[in-house]
Amino acid sequence: MTSSDKYRPSPLTEEEPKKPSLVNKYRPSTLTEVIGQRLTTNTLINSIKKQQLHSAYLFSGARGTGKTSTARAFAKSLNCETGVTVTPCGVCKTCKDIQAGVSFGIYEIDCATNNGVDHARDLVSKVCYRGYCRYKVYILDEAHNLTKQAFDALLKTLEEPGQKVVFILVTTELIKVPKTIQSRCQTFNFTPLKDYELKAYCQQILESENVSLSPDLLNIMISSGDGIPRDTLTLLDKVILSEAKTENDILELLGIVPSVNLISLLDACVSQKYTVIYKELKELFKAGNDPLKLLEEISNFVRNSIASQATPVDYSIMTCDSKTYQAARAWGSKLTMTQLVKAQILLRDSEIDFNSAKFPKQFLEATLLKLSILFAEK
Ligand SMILES: Nc1ncnc2c1ncn2[C@@H]1O[C@H](COP(=O)(O)OP(=O)(O)O)[C@@H](O)[C@H]1O
Ligand SMILES: [Mg+2]
Ligand SMILES: [Zn+2]
Secondary structure (H helix, E strand, O other), rough: HHHHHHHHOOOHHOOOOOOOOOHHHHHOOOHHHOOOOOHHHHHHHHHHHHHOOOOOOEEEEEEOOOHHHHHHHHHHHHHOOOOOOOOOOOOOOOHHHHHHHOOOEEEEEEEOOOHHHHHHHHHHHHHHOOOOOOOOOEEEHHHHHHHHHHHHHHHHHHHHHOOEEEEEEEEEHHOOOOOOHHHHOEEEEEEOOOOHHHHHHHHHHHHHOOOOOOOHHHHHHHHOOOOOHHHHHHHHHHHHOOOOOOHHHHHHOOOOOOOHHHHHHHHHHHOOOHHHHHHHHHHHHHHOOHHHHHHHHHHHHHHHHHHOOOOOOOOOHHOOOOOHHHHHHHHHHHOOHHHHHHHHHHHHHHHHHHOOOHHHHHHHHHHHHHHHHHHHOO
C-alpha cells in the first residue's frame, strides 16, 4: 500500500453514504419542530410574526436540550428566501445551507477555542459589512468560555450591532456570563423535557423508523435519558441497532442493574445477611457493574422507595421506570420512614466520599455493611 492509498476512503463509503444517527436525522429544522421549551419558542415565533426583533439573545441550559437547533431554526426563519417566516421552506439554498451549518451569512463561532479578546475585536470589526443573507446571525456557542476582555469588547456591539444583525449567545454555564452581557440580551432557559414529552417524541420517531418497542422498554429508556433529548435519542439509536427485545437485554445495554438484584442486596442489608451481600456484590462486579454506578443505583432505589410511600402513588416524582417504582414502593413499605431516610443519607454521604476511596469495590461492601448496622438499630 502506498502512503496515498492509506488516506483514500474505502469504496464502501464512496458508494453508500453514511446513514445519519437519529440525533442528526431528527434535528428540529424549524421553531415549531422543537419539542418542549414552549415559552421560548412561542416568544421567538411571536417576535418573528410581529417583526419585533432583539439584537442579542442568550440561550442557556443543559447540554442536548435544543439550544443550537433553536438558534439555527431562528436564523432560518429570518433568512429563508421565501421571506421572514415562522415556517421556513427548508428547500431554498439558504435554508439548506443553514441546516447543514455551512451558510455564509450565519456565523457559528465555537468560543471554547475562539475565546480571546483578539477574536472578539475581529468579529466586532466585521459586523458592519453587508452579509450574504437578509440577516447576519452570529451564534456564539459555549459563550461562557470568552475571556473578560472578550466580553467587554463585545458589549457595545451586542447593544447596537447595526440593522439586520442578530447575536445569539449559547451557554451551558450561565453563571460564567457577566451580568453586563446578560442584561443586554433577551435570555431564555432551556430545560430538560418531561418524560411524557420525550415519550411521545420517541414514539413518533419509532413509527417513522418502522421499529416497534414495547411501552415498558421505552419507559426504561426514557428514564435513563434523564430528560435530555440528545441523550435519549442516542440511547434509542443504540437500542434499535442492538435489536434488543427483552427487558434484561435493554437493562444490560444501558448498564442498568435490574431491580431484583438491588432488592436482594437491600434485603440482605435489612436482615444482616453479610455473606449474601458479599456474594451478590461479587456477581454484580463479575457482570461488569461499576461500583460507583451501583452505589448510585442503590441510592436512587432507596430514594424512590421514599418518594413512592405517598398514597396515592405519584409517578411524577419518580426517577426510574414505573415498574421499578412499584418495586421500590413495595420494598420501602416494610421499613419505617426514619430508617429509609437514614439509609438515604448514609448512601448519599458515601457517594460524596467515593472519590477518595482507594479500593472502590471494598468501599461499596463497607457501605452496605454500615447500612446493615443502621437497619439493625432499633
Ligand atoms: N428540544 C428538542 N426537540 C427536539 N430534539 C431535540 C431537542 N433538544 C435536543 N434535541 C436533539 O438533540 C440534538 C442536539 O440538540 P442541540 O440543539 O445541538 O442541543 P444543545 O445545543 O442544547 O446541546 C438535536 O439534533 C436533536 O436531535
Ligand atoms: Mg449546542
Ligand atoms: Zn427557505
